[in-house]
Amino acid sequence: MTTAPEAAGFVQTPAPSGRGRLYASTAMPCAPLPEREVFVWTPDGWNGESPLPVLYVQDGQNLFDARRVPYGAAWEIDACLSRLIACGAAPPILVVGVACAENRLAEYAPHPILQRASPSARAAIDAAWGRLPPAGAYAALVVERIKPVIDRAFPTRRAPGSTLILGSSMGGVAALECLARHPEVFGGVAALSAHLSLLPVDGTEMIPQDFAADIAQAVGAFAQDQMPPPGRHRIWLDRSELDIDRHYGPSHDALVAAMIAKGYRPGVDLMRRAFTGVGHNEAAWRDRLDEVLTFLLADVPA
DSSP: OOOOGGGGTOEEEOOTTSSSEEEEEEEEOOTTSOOEEEEEEEOTTOOSSSOBOEEEEESGGGSSOGGGOTTSOOOOHHHHHHHHHHTTSSOOOEEEEEOOOSSHHHHTOOHHHHTTSOHHHHHHHHHHHOSOOOTTHHHHIIIIIIHHHHHHHSOBOOSGGGEEEEEETHHHHHHHHHHHHOTTTOSEEEEETOOTTOSOOOTTOOOOHHHHHHHHHHHHHHHHHHSOOTTSOEEEEEEESSGGGGGOHHHHHHHHHHHHHHTOOBTTTEEEEEETTOOSSHHHHHHTHHHHHHHHTTTSOO
């Protein structure tokens, strides 16, 4: 049984695109992780009663309002989905944007990959990221803390085929881990510019080849051991060819190879893309969001 969004601490706020309705909870409790903002968008034409599928998106502060984004461009996911829904390329869907905490890198850290890395690679990451939250803490936050609040406050479809997760950069890595830990909850994942190279470098720095090979091996082992078998899930993985995305080849290759070995079919339930001429930023992710969501939502019932 659902309650009104307001009873769950959500306040309606103007949607910058003018499309749909946007709600915000400014300080949702998330212990043991820090409290944070959570945004919920519902599409135009929804009657407020029919259950909707749900898309959970990391870095939710970057989705709707460019004034909130340090990099000057929002994803404009509300405008994107409004277009796709209007032309029948996506079903009406509810978007949950989970804002990141201050220590974003540590919070999104993929423990299942780190546990498979060599001691030297793990030491380099620990030196760069500092102290990490407990393993699985972020996935538990989404599934055990935030999702129950959403399911109480809004009419939602709760089957895995109607529950998707998406993120970019380290948020994409976190989304992959959420699917790996909870395949019974999520039916698909999209990881845009997934930062599977892990070290926090900029577009001019180089990642040592031995470190890159070590992490690629760990990513492949993680995918083989913990990602779900094919048949009930869809996976999108992409990168650009500029900025830090140019480091992603080995780790992305390893993940894709492992998924194909498990039985995923490229172009069917596994999509890998590389985009030329663009970098690692919100504007680039916004510009390919139509394609991402068309694939991710293809099997979601209307």
